[in-house]
Amino acid sequence: MRMIRALVPGLLLWLLVGLVPSAQAQTPGQDPAGQALLEALDTRSYADKGEAIAALVASGDERTRRWLEALLAGKLQRQEDTGRFIVVLENRGRHWPVVDALSFEAAGEMSRRELDRIGINNALRGQLQSTLAVLDLRVDDVGARREAARELLGNIEAAMLPPLQALVADEADGEVKRLLAQAIAIHRLEQGDAAAVEGLAGSLNPEARAALSAAARSDDAALAEAASGALADIEQKLKLNRGVETLYFGLSLGSVLVLAAIGLAITFGVMGVINMAHGELMMLGAYTTWGMQQLLPGQPGLALILAIPAGFLVAALAGIAIERSVIQFLKGRPLETLLATFGVSLILQQLVRTLISPLNRTVVSPEWMSGSLMINEGLSLTLNRLFVLGFALLVFAGLMLVMRRTRLGLEVRAVTQNRAMARSMGIRATRVDILTFALGSGVAGLAGVALSQLTNVGPNLGQNYIIDSFMVVVFGGVGNLWGTLVAGLSLGVINQVLEPWAGAVLAKILVLVFIILFIQKRPRGLFPQKGRAAEG
C-alpha cells in the first residue's frame, strides 16, 4: 500500500519530466526536473523524504543511483545560499571538494559552513539500501540482474525484504529468481527461521554454506539439526564437483598429451622413427599462431582459425625437410634417428631464439575462447581448455579417418606391416614415408596451435612435452592410435588425481615411475600389436 502511495506522485513527476527535454542539464535552471526531484528530498518530514525517494526511483532518471548512494552516505548536500545541490567527495577538513549534483561536474571546494546535509534516519537508511539493491534488479540486462542478485546473497537487511519479495514474483529469469529466493532464505535463516533451510538445500553458494554452518551451531536444536543435514548434503555435492573438476583438468591435460603424442604415434608407430624434434615441430605450430596474430592485429580469433591450417602446413613442410635431409638416410637405424633428430631439435630451438627472441611470446586468446562455462555455482569450466579438448578429439577423429578411409592410410598400413611386400605391390614406400612424416609433423603443428592457447610460446615449448609424449606413445602401445588416445587421457587424469595429494612435481615423478614399471610388465604397452610380425 505504502509503495503504491509513494509511487503515484512519482509517476506524475515522471510524466512532467517526460515533457521537458532533460538531456544535458547543466544548472538548476537548465534541469528543472532533476532539481525538482532533489528539492523533494529536502524536507523536514522523514515520511515525505521516503516518498521523495520512491519518486526518484520511479522517475527512472539515470542519476538516481548516484544520488541515492550519496544520500545514504550523507554526502548529498545543499548550498544554503543558492539552493544548489552538490555531492561532497571528501568530507574532511574545512573545505570539501564537491561536484554538482545534477551535472556531476567538479564544482571546486566549498566550506562545510555553507552546506546543509540532507539527513536520514535509520528507517530511511534501510529503505535506501533495499531501494539501491532493487534498483539494479530492475535493469533490462539479464546478466546485470543476475550479478545484482548474486551480490544480495548474505547482504540482505530486513527492510529490503518486501520489495525483494515483490520482485521475485515478477522476475522472468529463473536464475535471478533462484538467487533472490536463496538470498531471502539466507536472511531468514540468519533470523533463526528453520523453514528457510529447505530453500538452501543443495545450494553450492559459499554464503549459503556459511549461513548453514552458522545455523548448525545455533542453540536451537531443531534448526541446528536441519542445517547440519543440509550441510552434509552440500558437502556431498561439493565432493562430486571437485571430482568433476579434477576429471576435467585431467582430461584437459590429457588432451594436450594426446595432441602432442598422436603425431609421434604415427611417425614412431608407422615408420619406427624416433623423432626427437617432434616437440620443436609443435613449437613451430605455436609460433605460427603468434605470427598470424602479428599479421592480423586486432583479430585474434580470425588469426587463430587461420593458424590451424597454417600451423599444419608449416610443421608438415618442416617435417618433410627433416625427412628428406636426415631421416631417409637412417632407415632401419632407430637409435641413430633418435640422435640425429635430437640435433635437429637443438638447431630449431636455437633458430627461434636467434630469429625471433629467446623470450616467451604471448598469444592472445580470442574473446569467444576466454571466460568459462558455468555448470553450477561451485563449478565452472574454462572455455579455452574445453576448446582444446574438443580440438584434440577432432584431430584424433580426423586422423582415424585418414588412416582408415583413405588411400594414404591404406598404403601406410601396408608399408607398416610389410615394407618389402608393399613395395612389390607397387606402393611407392618412399612417397608413403614422406607423406606419413608430413602428416605426423603437421599434427604436431596443430598441437602447437592448440598449446599456444594454454601456455607460453617460447623456444623451450617443445622440450617440455617431448618426454611426456613419448611416455604416452609407449604406454598406449606403439602403432595404435586408440592406445595413444586412451593412454594420453588416462595419464592426464592420473596426474591430476595425484596432484592434490602429492603436489605437482611429485605427481609427475610418480607418473613417470608408474610408466617405467608398467613397461616392465607390458613391454608393448596397453594395446600391443599381436601376431608373428610383432614377435621378432
Added chain:
Amino acid sequence: MNFLTSLADRDRVFDFLVPVDSPVDVRHGPILYLEDVTVSFDGFRAIDRLNLTIDDGELRCIIGPNGAGKTTMMDIITGKTRPDTGQVWFGSRHNLLTMNEPAIASLGIGRKFQKPTTFEALTVFENLELAMAADKRILPTLTARTTGEIRARIEEVMTTIGLVELRHRPAGILSHGQKQWLEIGMLLMQRPRLLLVDEPVAGMTEQEMERTAELLTGLAGQQSVVVVEHDMGFVRSIARTVTVLHQGSVLAEGSMNQVSMDPRVVEVYLGAEADEEVA
C-alpha cells in the same frame, strides 16, 4: 688381483670336457613329446591341437606348406612362444613350458633359425667359441680362456663345416650358404641332445646340400634331429620318418613314400602350389 686370478684358475671352465650324465630321462623312449598344443595369434590358430613324439636318436623331417605352423612349433619347443594349452616335455622329466630359452638351451636343445642367424660382427672362430657347451654364467664367462682343448674342438668343427680358411673373417661377410654352415657348426659346438634345424639347405648349392645331408644323417643316432625343410629332394635324401603339418596339426606321418602317396597330402601340396601361382 689375486682374487680375480684365483677365479681364472678354477677349472670349472673345463667342465664340459668331462662326460656328464645327461639329465634328460629318455628311458621311456621319446626325447620330445608334444601333446594337444594349441597357440593362436589374434584368433588365428597357428598350432591347433598338435601331437608329436620324437624318439631318442631319431632323425625326423617335418614338411608342410607355408603357414602350417612349422616355425611356430620350433618357437614353442625352444621357449620363445608360450602355447595357450597343451604340454611339451623333454624326456620324461623336463616340462619345457616352465623354462625360458637359456634354460632350455642348457638342457641340450639347439636350434638353427630359418633365416641364418650368426653374430655378424664376430669371427667364425668366435661364433663357434660362444656356441660351445661351457659354464655360461657371468663370472666364468668373464674369466674364460680359449685353451688348447677348446681350440682343438673348434678346429674340428670348422673342418667339418669347411670354414677353416675363413676362421678369422667376421661372420657378416660370409655367403648365405656359409652362414647356414656356420650355424650348423654352432649347433655342433653346443653338443645338444636334440637339434631343431629350420630349413638348413635354403640357398645352398647341390654339393653343399649333399654334405649337409651327410652331416645330419651322421648326427642321428647319437643325437635326435628334427629338420624342417621345403626342399623335397633333400627331405627324400635324409628322411626316415616324415611328418606333414597342415594348419597347425599333423596331417600325416610315415616314410617318405607312404606320405607322398597320401591323397590328403597331395591335395594340400597341390592346393598350396596352386595358391602360390595365383599370388
Added chain:
Amino acid sequence: MLASRSWLSRPLHERSTRLFLGVLIAALAVVSLLNLALPAGHPLHVSTYTVTLLGKYLCYALLAVAVDLVWGYLGILSLGHGAFFALGGYAMGMYLMRQIGDRGVYGDPVLPDFMVFLDWQSLPWYWHGFDMAWFALLTVLLAPGLLALVFGFLAFRSRVTGVYLSIITQALTFALMLAFFRNEMGFGGNNGLTDFKELLGFDLTADATRLWLFLATGMALALGYVLCRAIVASKLGRVCVATRDAEARTRFLGYRVERFQLFVFVVSAMLAGVAGALYVPQVGIINPGEFSPIFSIEIVLWVALGGRGTLYGAVIGALLVNYAKTVFTGVMPEAWLFALGGLFVLVTVLLPKGIAGLLAYRRPRRADPDPSTTPGEASA
C-alpha cells in the same frame, strides 16, 4: 697357465691399450710439468684454471667410456647415464658439504647452509655417514650401482630393449631431475650443493689440490679404460656383442642374456658414478642440471662422434666436443647449439663409425683370439 695372465691384465698386452695408456700418461705428465715447472708468465705455462678444465674433460671422457661400454658393445642406448654421473656427484658433494663444518655462512657445525636456510632442525637420515670419506666413496659406487641394478633388473628381465629402453632411461633421469629440484628432497633443491672447502683435508682452492685432482681423474680414466677393455676382450665381451647383434640367438645358445646385460649395465653405471664424483670437487658444484635429459644425450653424441664400440673413440669424442664447447661458448655462445645440433646430424648421417672409424679405415681388423697373437693363448 700363468696366474698373472688374468682376464684383467689381458688388455695390458694389447697394442691399442698400451698406446692409449702411453698417450694418456704422457699427457698427464706434460700438463703437470708445464703447470709446475714454468712460471706463470711463460707462454707454455698451463694455468691451474686450465688444469681443472682438463680435469673436467677427463671426467667426461670416463663417463663417455662408461656409455660406450653399454652402447657400443651391448647395443643399449642409455639416455640416462647422466643420472648415474649425477648420483656419484651428489654422493661426493654430500661428503664435501659435511667437510665444510661450521665454516658455512650460517656457521652451523652439522647442518649444511641450505638446511639452516630451510629451517631444518636436524640432518635427514640419509645424510648420516657422509662425514666419513670411506662411506662417501662407497656410496659413489653403490648409489649409481644400485639404481642401475634395480632399473636394469626390471628392464632386462622383461626384455625392454631398443628405443623403448632409451626412452625409459630418459624418463628415469627426467624423473630424478624433477625430484632433485625439490627442496624437500634434502639435496639443496635448485641450487644443489656448493661452496665446498676441502677434500680429505686438502684445501680445494689450492693449486696443488687441483693438480692432484686432475692426476687422480687421469688415473681413474686409465683404470676405467683398462677395466672396460678387459671386459670387452673377454668371452663375456663377445657375449655382449653377440647379444647386441642377435639377442634371441644368444639366448638359444644358453646365455642368460638379461644377466649379462645387467652386469655390464651396473659396471657402467658405477664408472659413471666415479666420473661424477671426480667432477664435483673440480667444478665446485653439483646441481640437478646434471640429471637433465639433454646432458645425457650429449654424452651419447661424444661417443658417436668418437666412434662407438672402440672405447678410445669415446675418449676422443668427449675431449673434442667439450673443448669445442668451451671455445664456442666463449667466442659466440649463440652458435654453440647450432654446432652441437649440426654435429648430431652430421655424425649420425655421414660418420656412423665416428672418428675411430676414420682412423681404422686403412688398418687391418683388430687381432682375433689367435694363438699366435693373444697372450692367453700363447701360454696355453
